[in-house]
Amino acid sequence: MIKFLAKGLLRDRSRSLFPTLTVMIGVMLTVFMYSYMNGVTNDFIRSGASFNTGHMKVMSRAYAGESDRSPNDLAYIGSQSLITDLKRDFPEIIWTPRIRFGGLLDIPDEKGETRAQSPVAGLGIDLFSTSGPEREILNLNKAVVRGRLPGRAGEILISNELSRRLGISLGETATLISSTMYGSMAAANFKVVGTVRFGISAMDRGAMLADISDIQRALDMDDAAGEILGFFGDQTYRGKETEEIVAAFNKRHQRDDEFSPVMVSLRDQNGLGETLDMFKYYSGILISVFVVVMSMILWNAGLMGSIRRYGEIGLRLAIGENKGHVYRTMILESLAIGLAGTIVGTALGVSISYFLQVKGINIGSMMRDASILMSVVIRARVTPVSFIIGFIPGLMATLLGASIAGIGIYKRQTSQLARELET
């Protein structure tokens, strides 16, 4: 019987090739759409966490209240001992201090007067320790465009775009003008030893990266840090675990002092929680609508196929084949077509998604003035779900299409078949 069905499918292309192609294209698009949305969400979380929020962040309560303006006058003093405590209490988390600062980077001429200047968005991080986490978190080795990473006091990195704008060469001096933690004017000379490009517009416009010890000295922030960021070792954000750590830390530091530390999760910063929920909600709707539409198309294809075979089914019934048997073979056929189309469609969808995961699509021209910390290269992300999501429209819709179309078989009157076949 199976041999008979297989022969029928292979010999009649309109029963096999075209329905399989329809299923394959539908499944491929579903898999790709899912992986693409997954990639965009993942990239949004990863970029935000690496450059701004961490998976969790410790600040002084006063700083946390105004964290959008990075108020270093409200930074946490005693950061070293706090990091020691954090490492002891939450050893599974990587803790790293940072200082964000704004200011003006001024390039001198031969007389020591202003030749060029530009506002900068600065980041003081642990740059010097080669085994420290920041090089990996910010992917610094890959981000370097020219020169090298700083290794000595007074050395800095600036964004490649900023270096071009300022017309500065490697090895030149740049003066940072900013404010100290206590409000005084801060001025410090640095040597530019490298330029970087992160692929994130907000950083690439005017970033300056220096070792945190240099920034502490320049901004009079001895043993102080604006933020202490926490990351899971595998760089994957886990919401529930984060909330548990945040609750445990804040329970231990319940004080009224506005300079006592407080921990916030990634979700609780810069409205990221709402953004992620919205993202999840809309991508869920998008994927659902897509799956439903594809299911309807495939279902319709199943119906069309069954209607086209009206005469064949009539003949099979006329020569004595049982109605139930005809119905079951039709469903079996649809399952075979659905399965073949789904497997090929999933393979193609996953392949395209994987290609996009590795290569990405550059949307830099659309994000030139964006302030959001998101990569300008959009990548898909293949997950285990990518391999199974196509089975919903691929198998279910063809099966449903054949099942509904096949009901007509039971309505055919055997006594009238001969007359139907004559016409």
Place this chain on the structure above:
Amino acid sequence: MKRLLCAIIFLISGHVSAEIPSGESILKKVDANIGSDNKIVVSQMTIEGRRGTRTVKSKSWIQGREKSFTEYIAPAREKGTKMLKLDDQLWTYSPSTDRIIKISGHMLRQSVMGSDLSYEDMMEDPKLQNLYDAEVIGEDTLLGRPCWVLELTARKEGLAYHSRRIRVDKERFVVLREDRHAKSGKILKTTEVQEIIKVQNRWLPKSVVFKDVLKLGNGTRFVIESIEFDVSAPEHIFSKAALRK
């Protein structure tokens, strides 16, 4: 009878308007009182932040509206920092970097030494009559002194403050309180005089509290320790070379 009544009302209103000077004339007197071709001022700013209080002392040489040179004397971290204003340009010198840096663009809106004053405030033409149209809108009493309340509206676009409401001492022509507004009407900064002194036949605010309304904290208290009018400053001081000396 009607004509007589109209004549009386006209006379009364004419008498009242004669007593209220025009906004322009009040501003002229305010500018004349504080303005001078040359002056040397030693002052201190006490900045009250959320982490404590800081006092910065400086000496300024001012020549007309175009030139000024300020040297910070204390505390140690600020000592030796200098600022030079020539027309609408501003430079600062920091001894730790031995650099002369031009302050321009968005940096002008930044705070001076962490105070409630911005570089833009420092750069402003001190003669209000050059920048604003004035209208007397009422009377008030401050520090026990009767004042005119004036509404100033910017004559041109691009000023740091679109409008100001000032209270001017009716006899001494000193601004005792000021509210500075954005174009939207939002209040940005306030100044409040706490003490007045008389120097060389001029009444001057000795102690003023500046408050940037957009910043937390208790504001910046600016106190004039000494002021000398019509003292000629050496011309070489108003040059970039003087910043490094």
